[in-house]
Amino acid sequence: MTTSKGPLDGVVVLDLSRVLAGPWATQVLADLGARVIKIERPGAGDDTRQWGPPFTTQSNGARGDAAYFMAANRNKRSVTVDMARPEGAGLIRRLAMKADVVVENFKTGGLAKYGLDYAALSAVNPRLVYASITGFGQDGPLKDKAGYDYMIQAMGGLMSITGQPDGAPGAEPMKVGVAVVDLFTGLYTANAVLAALLDARATGQGQHIDVALFDVQVAMLANQATNFFVSGEAPTRMGNAHPNLAPYQPFATTDGAVVIAVGNDGQFRALCRAIGADDLAADARFTTNAQRVEHRAELVQALAPFLALRSTDGWIETLEAHGVPCGPINTIDRVFAEPQGVHRGLIVGQDRADLAERVQTVASPMRLSKTPVSYRWAPPALGADTEAVLGEELGLTPQEVAALRGDGVL
Structure with missing residues (x-):
């Protein structure tokens, strides 16, 4: 008290x-x-x-x-x-x-x-x-x-x-x-x-x-409402994907999943370096966020095999070292056990x-x-x-x- x-x-x-x-x-x-x-x-x-x-x-x-x-x-x-x-x-x-x-x-x-x-x-x-x-x-x-x-x-x-x-x-x-x-x-x-x-x-x-x-x-509704105002199309359910950013979703690992939240093109290039896929950063379909959103399915299909090779904690350590925003999907008990918490x-x-x-x-x-x-x-x-x-x-x-x-x- x-x-x-x-x-x-x-x-x-x-x-x-x-x-x-x-x-x-x-x-x-x-x-x-x-x-x-x-x-x-x-x-x-x-x-x-x-x-x-x-x-x-x-x-x-x-x-x-x-x-x-x-x-x-x-x-x-x-x-x-x-x-x-x-x-x-x-x-x-x-x-x-x-x-x-x-x-x-x-x-x-x-x-x-x-x-x-x-x-x-x-x-x-x-x-x-x-x-x-x-x-x-x-x-x-x-x-x-x-x-x-x-x-x-x-x-x-x-x-x-x-x-x-x-x-x-x-x-x-x-x-x-x-x-x-x-x-x-x-x-x-x-x-x-x-x-x-x-x-x-x-x-x-x-x-x-x-x-x-x-x-x-x-x-x-924030950006989803303005997405509608600008496009004239009502947004729909996308699971854990983001309507305006890619990659911005969870990816399967050997023991669970890691959430990757790429917010700009520099972070995407850093992601590609971190997972050993520099060729993806140079792919014309993925060089800008708008292109990645347009080719979201192909992007996820290309990234998933790399991220499936290691554990969640292993990827978080590597991705954070490269400046890529990421995190685990914690249960509530683990939230309060997080050192930061x-x-x-x-x-x-x-x-x-x-x-x-x-x-x-x-x-x-x-x-x-x-x-x-x-x-x-x-x-x-x-x-x-x-x-x-x-x-x-x-x-x-x-x-x-x-x-x-x-x-x-x-």
Whole structure:
């Protein structure tokens, strides 16, 4: 656990989100030092607390929270409040009056009935930055449609370019192995919040941020979208090949595969020298990247026999010595055993009083030299901070908190 103050020290974030996109955004802000108050349903909490196995183990041997929940909720304080109760909505409203940021991912307009929508909260806190995450945005014909990462990967085009090409074994559209739309949405939301905070500090006025998973997925198409704009042809699945570069894919070795990522003509010539195939560098079909892409099948057929002669580690040593970008296809256990990963400290270990084991999460990749990220609290137990937060932020006494809890509000 580290306690250094981050660049967002003093910023209060009221987190009304659950599952992944919203919690990922607020965890980014929390890692940067913001004080994040996570509002959860009494008795149930964030849905992902139950998204297992695997589950953590409590000190008494009982089942704890799911590993999924742990991935996106460190550095937060958990407060249980039933917003469906007028008293509960009132408490959240009072917290929002003191907050700098609210992040929520209810359906479009879903918080208005509780008086917790942007219009209601900005009226009592004009400097509030209020971020709404939905499947399809605050307007448009699909604004009321629920959105989940998997379906957005499909609707947003990502699955149409992911997977083996038609005619190859196992050919079908594939989703990515993690919920990339949720994760990108969290990152875009955090960026938007930071920009809005700068403006709010300068003007004294907050604003409403509208982030849609569908919009984010389409933005993620990046070069594949512009490939379509320029060519007029929709990109298709290419397996592990790259639409704009060659060779840029895995090649079989004696004990697995090595990924080769040639990004320019000089690297291709270096590859040819490294594998003892200088004649390929002089082949008119392969001298430029555009030619290599055009003759991709012949290029792969020419390179494959050379690369099949040695082990993955053997080729990586040789290719790196020649300045050719390359790497192994690591399983996740090997990722954290990589010397570079060990050196960079990519595993964060934190203690939580009710759990038998330390909570391990992946370290933030943001390395700030002056105001580094900090790891202050493990992902919280459900409602663990209710009394403390309501006392600190709203001045409620332990007796008042106990009464609210007895009434089912907390």
